[in-house]
Structures are given as structure tokens and as C-alpha cells.
Amino acid sequence: MRRFPCVVSLGGPSLVFALLCALGAKTAHAGSCDRPLVSACVNSDTLWPSAGPTRFATIAGTQTTAPQQFSMGLVATYLQRPIVLAVPSPGPTGSKQNAVSDQVNGNFLFGYGVTNRLALHIALPVTFGQAGSGTAAITGGEDLRDTALRDVRFGLALALLAEPRSDAAVATPDRAPALNGALTARLDVSAPTGDRTQFAGERGGVFAPSLAFGATFGRFFGGGEAGARLRGVSQFSGARVGTQLAFSLGLGASILPRDLLAASVEARVLPTLTEQSDTVQGATGLVSTPNGLTITPAEWMLALRTAPLMGGDFVVTGGGGTGLPLGGEAVTRPRLRFLLGVTYAPRAFDSDGDGVLDKDDACPGVAGIRTVPAELAAPGKTPPRKGCPLPRQEDGPPVDFTAPLGAPGKSP
Incomplete structure (x- = not known):
């Protein structure tokens, strides 16, 4: 097992060290995506968090960052066996290789609220530590390096049906109805800036339009997202990753009032529209034959969330889950995933409408x-x-x- 040299605590100086440590990783040459059957231009981590308020650990929120305010955060995840490949061999079934056996990734998140409905965001993901055989099982090269840069993501969120900026626990019914719904259009773009030999990025840009929706009823809440990830096809051995649909759904409840503690169960499904193939070792090299199958990477997670400071704008989220066995083996579906996130996302809640934000209001449920x-x-x-x-x-x-x-x- 390789060491994880850049795994650090979440303190301020440690964040700087972690970013500098990851930036020290060497990047790959652009030509590493050119070989059609052994391309490592596959992003091993399908979780793409973004800056801004959200009630869930793995699902985009419907609220946007408050106008003229900045949001930021760090979401770190541990993945076990996200890339397992069937390696061609003289036998009829081949062999299984953990191209990525263990991985710790971090997403540095930044956002800005342009208006009450529009927000912009950017994510700088890095790999703090990883282990696995990489492409060595097929190409005879080296194992994975310890660290890597990953594809940068940026995008926007536009609230079509805006959620009231108020806390239902203290607001009057006219400010926060008992049953409340919200709908937000999102567009994310992944730029191919990652290390193309480390399963840290795509062969080209990825466009990910989606609709996020949510509803609250008393202390219960639900949400989800439906969209797509539009990309070119990359193949490594028999695994082919191309355009995907993207669906997520989550349900939760506030255990303690004022966002002091909430729990949620969440699931994500990424049906891949690209046909898979069988790859065998022929007399002249690798031979790939389409097999008519598709893959569906899927995961579920149980998460806890607390927002004890700054009127609920400072949030700590933790959770863990496993891959869901939908269909056969699916590349990018981890066996286990654990998550820890620390975010600051100003919501500008004013539950009583008196012009004093809840975080500064001594009587947030009564206008003063x-x-x-x-x-x-x-x-x-x-x-x-x-x-x-x-x-x-x-x-x-x-x-x-x-x-x-x-x-x-x-x-x-």
C-alpha cells in the first residue's frame, strides 16, 4: 500500500499546505489520451460538489449564495476501488486489477452570489493520496503516483422557483409556508486540466446541465437532481465511459432545530449510454469487440449535517456509503465512500422580514x-x-x- 503524503487536517494553514502539495504533482502529456484501448482519461471520482447552500452531502442544493456574498469550502472523500478493470490474458475470463484501489480526494470550493437567484461557482479538485496499479497491468508502466491534479469545474446556478430565505422553525407562515418547493437550473463544465495518466481527468471538456429540485414539510426535507454529463468516449481495456444521464434523490429530517443536527439518506445513479466491449489479447495486440452491454455506476450514502455557527451558514457534513450493485461491474463505482465537508455559504436568512439577518437578530421570529x-x-x-x-x-x-x-x- 502506498503512503498518503498529503492527507492533512482541515485547519487554515493545513489547507494551504494541502493545495501546494497537490500542485506539486507532475502533470501528464496531452498525448496520453491518444491510445484508443488503453486511455486513462477517465475521472475516477463521479462526485462533483459545488459551492453554495445545500441540505445534502452529495446532492446539489436549490438555494443560491446570497447576493454579493462569497461562499467557500472543502469537501474531502475517501474512495475504495473506484477503478477495477478486467485485464486481457490468455485465459477465457482474464483477470481483475485494481487500477485505483484507494484514493483520497479534496474539492476546494468557491462561489459568488450575483443576484438573489443567480450564483457562480468553481471547484478545484486534487488527489491528496492514492494507491493502485494504474495502467501498469496493460501497458507495463508505473503504478499510480501519490498525488495528482484533477479536472477543474466551474458553472452557475439559476433559481427558477426560489426558496424563501427564511427558517421555517421560527418564521411566520407567510414568510415560510409549511410545504415549500424550489427548482434551480444548473450548468457545470469540467475542463480537461487533470493528470491524464492518473484517472484524474477526462480527454476533453464535459458539459453537465441539470435541474435541482427540493421540498420541505415541517422538519422533513427532500431533494434531487436530474441531468446529463455530455462527453466524448474514453476506453481503458473493456470499460468505456461516455455520455451519462445523472439522477440523484435524497430524503432527510431535522433532528434538532435551527440546523443544529440533520440526517439524510441519499442515492446517485449515472446510467452510461455508451456500449461496453470485451477486450482480449490477440496475436497482434489488444482486440476490442462491442458486447451490447451498458453500465450504471450508482452509490448511496447516509449523512449527518450540523450548522451551529453564523446563523447556519457554517456547515459541517459527514457521511459514508457503498456502491449499489445495479447491473454488472461498473467502472467508477466505488466499493466504499466516506465524506467530510466543511463549508461556508451565506444564505441571508431574514425569517421575520425586519431587515436584520437571523444570525444578527435577537428575535428572529418577531419583526423588530x-x-x-x-x-x-x-x-x-x-x-x-x-x-x-x-x-x-x-x-x-x-x-x-x-x-x-x-x-x-x-x-x-
């Missing part, structure tokens, strides 16, 4: 004052808190019912 009047902030007075309503003048001064009879402020 934005600033404390000067006359109420005078020495000797207890000023009202920001976001809370002013006391009504007709109520008169406060009465102390515990004072002795006849004392000032005592009710007769």
Missing part, C-alpha cells in the same frame, strides 16, 4: 428594530435588543410585583 434609538440607549436604561420589537408606550413602565406595598413601581 434595525437600530436602537439614541433615547433608549441612554445611560441607566436597558435598550431593546437588535431585531426585537420596541415596548409599547401604552403598557406604561414595568411593574415589579415582588416589591413591598407602597414602594415605587408596586401595583396597588
Whole structure:
């Protein structure tokens, strides 16, 4: 087993070190995608997280980053055996090789809210550590290197049916209906910047349009995404990866109020439209014959999420799951996946509509004052808190019912 030299903690200096460590990995020559039957231009990691608010670990959210605000985060995953290949041999069945046996990837996420409905995002993925035979089983080359750069992704999200920027747990029904739905159009583009010998990128650009949808009902929530990943075909041995459909679905519930703890179960399916092939070792080299089969990489995950700071904008997510055995062997379907993410995505929640964001509002469920009047902030007075309503003048001064009879402020 190879060492994982760039696996680090999630602290600020460690993030810088991890990025510099991954940037130190050597990149491959562009010609590595030219050999038709032994191309390693396949992205071993099908999970493409993006910056912005989301209730799920592996499903894109319907909310967008608040206007004129930046979002950022790091989502790290461990994959076991995402690339297992049938290697041609003189025998009738060939042999199985773990081209990628273990892998730790990180996605550095950045986003910007342009308007209340439109947000832009970019993802810089890297491989912190990995092990496997790579292309050595067929080409006789070296095993995988420890680190690699992966394909950069960028895109946009446009809310078609915007989700209210309010917390249903404290907002009035007019601000957050009991049953609420949302729909967001998304477009992601993957640029071929990754290392083409390390199963870290595609042979060309990938266009991934999709529709994300979600609904909430009380403390329960659901969501999903339907789209496609449009790409050219890459083949390594008998595995062929081309254009895919992309579907995901998740259900969850808030265990503690105000996003302190939530749990979800999620699933993703990527039906591949490209026909697979059987590859055998012939007298003159590899021979590939289409077999009429297709593959469907699929996974499920159980995740926990907590947002204890900054009014729910700072989120920590963790989860784990396995591949789903839909059909036969499917390249890019890991045996196991574990995820840990730390993100900051401003949502600008104002549940009572008083102009004071929930994270700064002492009374987020009741409309109040934005600033404390000067006359109420005078020495000797207890000023009202920001976001809370002013006391009504007709109520008169406060009465102390515990004072002795006849004392000032005592009710007769």
C-alpha cells in the first residue's frame, strides 16, 4: 500500500499546505489520451460538489449564495476501488486489477452570489493520496503516483422557483409556508486540466446541465437532481465511459432545530449510454469487440449535517456509503465512500422580514428594530435588543410585583 503524503487536517494553514502539495504533482502529456484501448482519461471520482447552500452531502442544493456574498469550502472523500478493470490474458475470463484501489480526494470550493437567484461557482479538485496499479497491468508502466491534479469545474446556478430565505422553525407562515418547493437550473463544465495518466481527468471538456429540485414539510426535507454529463468516449481495456444521464434523490429530517443536527439518506445513479466491449489479447495486440452491454455506476450514502455557527451558514457534513450493485461491474463505482465537508455559504436568512439577518437578530421570529434609538440607549436604561420589537408606550413602565406595598413601581 502506498503512503498518503498529503492527507492533512482541515485547519487554515493545513489547507494551504494541502493545495501546494497537490500542485506539486507532475502533470501528464496531452498525448496520453491518444491510445484508443488503453486511455486513462477517465475521472475516477463521479462526485462533483459545488459551492453554495445545500441540505445534502452529495446532492446539489436549490438555494443560491446570497447576493454579493462569497461562499467557500472543502469537501474531502475517501474512495475504495473506484477503478477495477478486467485485464486481457490468455485465459477465457482474464483477470481483475485494481487500477485505483484507494484514493483520497479534496474539492476546494468557491462561489459568488450575483443576484438573489443567480450564483457562480468553481471547484478545484486534487488527489491528496492514492494507491493502485494504474495502467501498469496493460501497458507495463508505473503504478499510480501519490498525488495528482484533477479536472477543474466551474458553472452557475439559476433559481427558477426560489426558496424563501427564511427558517421555517421560527418564521411566520407567510414568510415560510409549511410545504415549500424550489427548482434551480444548473450548468457545470469540467475542463480537461487533470493528470491524464492518473484517472484524474477526462480527454476533453464535459458539459453537465441539470435541474435541482427540493421540498420541505415541517422538519422533513427532500431533494434531487436530474441531468446529463455530455462527453466524448474514453476506453481503458473493456470499460468505456461516455455520455451519462445523472439522477440523484435524497430524503432527510431535522433532528434538532435551527440546523443544529440533520440526517439524510441519499442515492446517485449515472446510467452510461455508451456500449461496453470485451477486450482480449490477440496475436497482434489488444482486440476490442462491442458486447451490447451498458453500465450504471450508482452509490448511496447516509449523512449527518450540523450548522451551529453564523446563523447556519457554517456547515459541517459527514457521511459514508457503498456502491449499489445495479447491473454488472461498473467502472467508477466505488466499493466504499466516506465524506467530510466543511463549508461556508451565506444564505441571508431574514425569517421575520425586519431587515436584520437571523444570525444578527435577537428575535428572529418577531419583526423588530434595525437600530436602537439614541433615547433608549441612554445611560441607566436597558435598550431593546437588535431585531426585537420596541415596548409599547401604552403598557406604561414595568411593574415589579415582588416589591413591598407602597414602594415605587408596586401595583396597588
